[in-house]
Every structure is written in C-alpha cells, then in structure tokens.
Amino acid sequence: AQSVTQPDARVTVSEGASLQLRCKYSYSATPYLFWYVQYPRQGLQMLLKYYSGDPVVQGVNGFEAEFSKSDSSFHLRKASVHWSDSAVYFCAVSPLSGSFNKLTFGAGTRLAVCP
Amino acid sequence: EAAVTQSPRNKVTVTGGNVTLSCRQTNSHNYMYWYRQDTGHGLRLIHYSYGAGNLQIGDVPDGYKATRTTQEDFFLLLELASPSQTSLYFCASSDVWGQDTQYFGPGTRLLVL
Numbered sequence: 001a002q003s004v005t006q007p008d009a010r011v012t013v014s015e016g017a018s019l020q021l022r023c024k025y026s027y028s029a030t031p032y033l034f035w036y037v038q039y040p041r042q043g044l045q046m047l048l049k050y051y052s053g054d055p056v057v058q059g060v061n062g063f064e065a066e067f068s069k070s071d072s073s074f075h076l077r078k079a080s081v082h083w084s085d086s087a088v089y090f091c092a093v094s095p096l097s098g099s100f101n102k103l104t105f106g107a108g109t110r111l112a113v114c115p
Numbered sequence: 116e117a118a119v120t121q122s123p124r125n126k127v128t129v130t131g132g133n134v135t136l137s138c139r140q141t142n143s144h145n146y147m148y149w150y151r152q153d154t155g156h157g158l159r160l161i162h163y164s165y166g167a168g169n170l171q172i173g174d175v176p177d178g179y180k181a182t183r184t185t186q187e188d189f190f191l192l193l194e195l196a197s198p199s200q201t202s203l204y205f206c207a208s209s210d211v212w213g214q215d216t217q218y219f220g221p222g223t224r225l226l227v228l
Contacts, residue, residue: 004157043119043205043219044158090157102173103217105157 002027004106012112021076021109023091031093033074038088086113119220127226134193138206146209147189151202196227
C-alpha cells in the first residue's frame, strides 16, 4: 500500500528566508505526486503536481518541488517566504494505473512565518 | 475555477444523533469525495463516487453512509453519531480520477458530544 511521510509536523521560518518542506513516499513505482496547501479556515488548494519529465516542477506563488526517484522524495521549496505563506502543507500521492487512483495524504506540515 | 460548497459549516450533535453533511459542486465533475481531517492523520478518504447513483467505499467508511443524488450533490450521513466522529469533514471533486486536481470545499466542523 502506498504511504506518505511528512517528518516535520511544524516548521517556523523568518519572513524572507528560504523554505524546504520534506515529503517521502512509499510505493512500488513512481506515482503521481502533489502538494496541497490549506490556509486558515479554508479547504485545500493544489500548489503543484508531478507526473513525469523534468524532476523540478513549478507551482503557484513561487513554490517548486523536486522529485527524486532514488530517494523516494518530493520536497517542496520556496526561495523567499512571505507571512501569507503561513498554512498547512500536505504532500499526496496517487498511483499511475487503475480505474480509480485515490489520493493518499501525508499528515501535513504546519508552516509559521515570523515577521 | 471549480466551486465546491458545503453545508453546514459547523454542526454540534449528541451521541446517537443523526447528521447529514451536504456538498455541491458546480462544474459537472464526475468524481466527488468525502474526507475527514484529524490531527496527525492528514486527510482520510471516507467514500467517493464517480457519478449520480454511484457509491464507492474509501479507507475509513465505518459509521458513514453516503449518497450521490445528482452530478452536483453528494451527501454524507452519520446515522448514529459517536464522539470518535468529531472531525473536520471535507468534500472534493475532480473531473477525471484521482490523478486530476481535486477541488475542495471549505469544510464542515462536526462536534459529537
């Protein structure tokens, strides 16, 4: 069964600093990979997704993520965070084949950006 | 952009009570999903549907029923609510299947006393 691990429950960074949120997945083949963000009192929104090709994918609001097959990872990065990036970030995976490919979410990482 | 709405936004009930959570999407997406979100667990899939009248079981279905009455409307039913069902519930929809972007509603916070 597929699984997703986000090892950091909470990350605190200063505004303007760089950011990396970690995600490791467990699956027998390369899955579809997603990052979703949940702002306070809102539903989840997709930031970016990876299917194949260039391992670095660009998302909205300056976010990017890098897929590593050898490391089974899909870490999220941002060069310079803003206070408005404070939110909970979820990594999710979905298998490549099958009639229904459900999303499996990690537990989430709560990001706090300090002024 | 896809629009998914949920009602009510907050609900308090007592153990053994009957609760219905409603979800509507206005983009004619085929797939709709119900998740629960609990601290330390992320989102877990309860039920999903790929069209009106269709229902599929997710990963944590015990104690929940669901019904998809139209392309737009998907309901989650708790017929004998228990405190363990206190959670934040999200509905989502997608056009094709799980690999496609899922669009989420704002959530319903349920408290079972």
